[in-house]
Amino acid sequence: MVKPRILQQNKISTKVGQKPGFLFRPENAFDTRLFLISFDEFELVEKEYESYDELFAYMQQRPHQRHWLDVRGYGNLEILENIARDFNIHPLQLEDVISDYQRPKVEEESGSLFMISRMVTFTPKKLIDDDQLSIFTGPNYVLTFQSDYEDCLNPLRLRIRGGKGIIRKRPVVYMAYAIMDVVLDHYFPVLAEMSDYLDELEDCLFKQPKKEILSRILSVKREIVKLRRIIWPERDKISELLRSSPEVIPDDLKIYFRDTYDHSVQIIDLVENYKEMSGSLVELYLSNINNRMNEIMKVLTIISSIFIPLSFIVGIYGMNFSRENPDGSINYLNMPELYQPYGYITLLFLMGALILGQIYFFYRKGWFK
Template sequence: MRLTPSPKLPSKSILDRSVGQKPGSLSVSADALTPRLFLVSFDQDYYEALEFTDYDLLMEAFRSAPQARHWIDVRGYGNVPLLERIMADFQIHPLQMEDVINDYQRPKVEEGPNGLFIVSRMIAFLPDHTLDDDQLSIFTGDNYVLTFQSDYEDCLDSLRERIRVGKGSIRKKPVMYLAYAMLDVTLDYYFPAMAQLGEYAEELEDCLFEQPSKQLLSQILDLKRVVVKIRRIVWPERDKINEILRLDESVVPQDLKIYFKDLYDHAIQLIDLIDNYRETTSSLTDLYLSNVSNRMNEVMKVLTIISTVFIPLSFIVGLYGMNFSRENPDGSLNPLNMPELYQPYGYVTLLGFMALVVAGMVYYFYRKGWLSKD
């Protein structure tokens, strides 16, 4: 799992595939990482963790300890011949390996000849407020768990440490418990990601009240897309765990199903969280539109008040702008044609009257509460 932001299309490997190729064909993208091979072997009293550069040496170490339990970890897909050898040695179906390499599969579980094929998704909410989403593919066998992932870094270091120190019962229980522990750790990492997402949503909400902007709306919509993406992951995770609980006891022992039931409860909690955040992001969008509408209403109110104040003033100056002559053609005076124009203080009197009109209107607006911001 990437620990630093990196632009990545979630379905990049799918886009790289050739259209119409034979089902089960293995084709990797040009930027696929060179595989790194790790082997963790353990039992109640024994532990060994090694990284191999030679696949033959890894298989020799794996086969030399049939009584132990093993975790074979392959990180990187950039070597198709190596992947084909792993397919042959562990009896992996080509269609399943195709799902591994084209690593944007929905979480799922399938039964195989040797055990289970499980797909999980590892997520992290990055500092740039985007979602890093990588696939973890798990194959189980009689005494091993085989995992594939496209990156060198993941979220399973705490599990490796638990195996190393022998903490808990992971080195005492069957190998299926190791597969459960991987799913448990992967799902546990969803909760801090959800907490960070919630904190970011609260930050956006605070910014909405301070200064809504188009950039803020874009951030809200990006967050909404992240929430939808997590929702598309969590629901299949729940269905996958439910399918595991329905498997026969010969595949998943009854005493281990209680652990998967706890995992199912965690998935339900995540679904509740993601549904809450989905409503939160929708309400943030509504809040933004409401704030923008309120700001527009405030602007329109100010402009309306200004226009209303100037309506009577425009009427008065328009009335006195009419050019009617006070003198008749015969030289006599017509007292009905604006006699106040010829008063010595007519201009000042008119300005005072207009000021009184404005003051009266402002006072009236104030008494009505139209000048308040609430």
């Protein structure tokens, strides 16, 4: 679901002047749904719970398993507050979760991590829609919070269900890495769609540059700048994770985070390239418009150059000086050609020859190419 950007402004204005840790129900918030995946190397249980108390009791009864509690929708503040109480989430952290517009970051406390990532999609309206994903780690659990029901984490869920890879054998911090890695990998198809769209705009510019094309270019340029603002703190977040102590992230797992860091650098490179490409498209549009204007001016110049001498000639012959003087004598200096029997035809041939001569001259100069 694409959220209008005005909603983000409303969320910010709602918090102005409130005390730290103030919780509010976001406008148009979805009802809170609870999804739990509990697993170890040999067993997997996946279920959506209607009752939070039942879910928490199940997790307490199975401390030997690893649990992924996925909370979707912020419509029920009571459930969110209960989760914060039972999992020792600070009110300020829960406020960051619900506010849903935080930049990517990581906080470490007592061996646990609180991370924020942003999931992005390229909408049919050619806009970047980004949703916040908040991640908490604990001794045997990972909590994720998101405001929407849809996300990009289904490939990870399929890997857990199928027992593929090492995710069901590793500690929970590896699952936190896997979640973050899937979110980051989803940037690549978004960038591929954006690249195709930029190519489409470039083709349109070569065919026929219009103001509508310029508007679309400036719009996608704004989206690229937005994506750039998202991915840079994402890289900084992963860099900070790599500097964490071995108690938080074991040394044998840091190689996976380094791989994710490499992905973030690749994404930044692509975003920077697309930013330059969008700027080049604006310059190409302006260049095409200037070339088109130059072509128009060239045509008008040719037409003017042809008709200015003709206008000069007909202007001279349009002067009404009398051939006869008042006393009846002839003034031979006033338009003697007016009484020539073939004067009119001769003048037309002269003007035609002048036109052909000018056209030949312009052709030799390459004005018609």
